[in-house]
Amino acid sequence: MSSQISDPEESPRRNGRRRRGKESGGAAGSKRVCLAAVAGAAAILTLVSGFDAVLTASVAEPSRPPERHAVRTDEPLTPILNVPDPRTAGALLGERLFADPRLSADGSRSCATCHDLGTNGASGRNLDEGLDGAELPLNTSTVFNAALSFRLNWEGAFRTLEDQARATIENPRIMGSSVEDVVSRLAADPDMVASFRDAYGREPDTAGLLAALADFERTLVTPDSPFDRWLEGDDGALSAEELEGYEEFKSLGCAACHQGGNVGGNLFQRHGIFYPLASPEPELLRVPSLRNIETTPPYFHDGSAPTLEIAVRRMARAQLNSRLTDRQVSSIVAFLRALTGKFRGRQVGAP
Template sequence: MVENTETAGTALSNEPIQPLPPPPALDPRKLALGKQLFHDPRLSRDQKTACATCHNLKLGGADGKPRSLRPGGMATPVNTPSIFNAMLNFRLFWDGRAGSLAEHIQGPMEDTGTDWEVALQRLRQDASYVSAFSAAYSDGLTVAAVQDALVTFERSLVTPNGRFDRYLRGDQNAITAEEKEGYRLFKAYGCTACHQGVNAGGNMYQKVGVMGDYFDKRGDLTPADLGRFNVTGLERDRHMFRVPGLRNVALTAPYLHDGRIKTLEDAVKGMSKFMLGRPIEPREVKLIVQFLHTLNGEYDGQPL
């Protein structure tokens, strides 16, 4: 049993998970442009696929599919992570190949088969874009400005003030007794070894299958299953992936890089088997899942 040192009204400053910060202060003109671009399909080759197609803000910042569809109908090699709170991750993409949001936005453009200059020419045919970019950027509508506007919007996609955040800040009534017990179990089983910090993860790499061979059990190995190895070529990075943050995790099924785990309950059971090497009894799985639901936050002042 983990010792309970909580006091009503006292913030829990020493917990492995800490409250999400509010979104940073951003230029409202650039933010508005970035939001418009994020939902604009003209950035893609087929002019039918927007950033929001795969990163649907009404679906937890993902798309609810095991793997997203590129223009032309070909599936992406991995499951689409949530774009919410991405700015808080230490690296981007499952294999960590991008170190910043500016690097990250290059990947989707490559996936959709669009050249930045081609997209720019399309946008320049829209007088409202030309006017808005001229007002927000000294050089007007350029590739660099488009990229900066997209990054500005993505930096705004932080989801603070969830029930668990309020609990950490001292509101003992923000989560139920069952949810508190689920959090205690989450810590007691060692889940916070990987899932900690403000994003409850996203700040380290870990091998999928520390205590069991997930890929042998699953079968059908693909190049994407090599994870970080595809970036570095180092044997130690085989099957290593960026640990996903668990913020809003109840909204982003299916799970893992391959999208093979359909429910949050199955994700907890799978992680206990392949990452912890020990079973978790069904009652405790349910309690941990109840806790994970408290990690849903707010966006634009509304609960997700």
């Protein structure tokens, strides 16, 4: 694995010439605005390219909670209003399969081994361990709200939850199995056979296995964060500091990459534009969602940022060439904590 960067503040990328001027204004301020504009344009183009996957996804008919107020329509972020029904036969089967160690070759792990739904939908490790006991190359992303992303995993290698489920089962370092072997094991279980028939009208097969896992993962969305409630028109949902942080988040240019219903997850971006951010590879990453971000330390694709405060400072420096004041960091972190939603009525990360 690539070596970690211990102090990204001291290694500026020159890009052929030395940058001049104060970063708090002047030319550097213009650079930040230009960068945000470019990233925003890239976001639009990438979103358009990703719509085909969204439009063709077989999402269960969602149930919409009653509206409290009129949704604010002039913001770059949007609330989660629809939650797919977790009680369908397919989703219930997928929930069982998600925790079933028979999906791994040796029966030692399930999807829930690295994606703890009782906490943050991921794990608390910098890098999880593979079947061989060695660390995996990238930090485990949360499964919460993954269904809202236009591509899946850090490198955006998969368009659909079904494709990602197959790849995970067949990854020799993660589950080390094959979908055919998993289906054979499940077909030997009369209770599983009955559940597949109830959900899809047939005995266990590859399509049913992948569909069930995807049907369940589509229900793992976390609405009702304080920020969602504010977006729905509840003026009292955010504190003054949280609102100040949101304004900083927008004015600095963070919202150029972290926008939409998933507060990210809908475009690719290079990291380390001005200064190194984390391990240099892979350089091009799918921008992660910031929903429930306070519950998912450590941060970045290599897990090298232990706290949200450190992650915010490094991101501003590496991506926007901006040194934040303590107050800016504090207010932005307050806003980010207001993105913590609820999973089936319980706050994500709550004990």
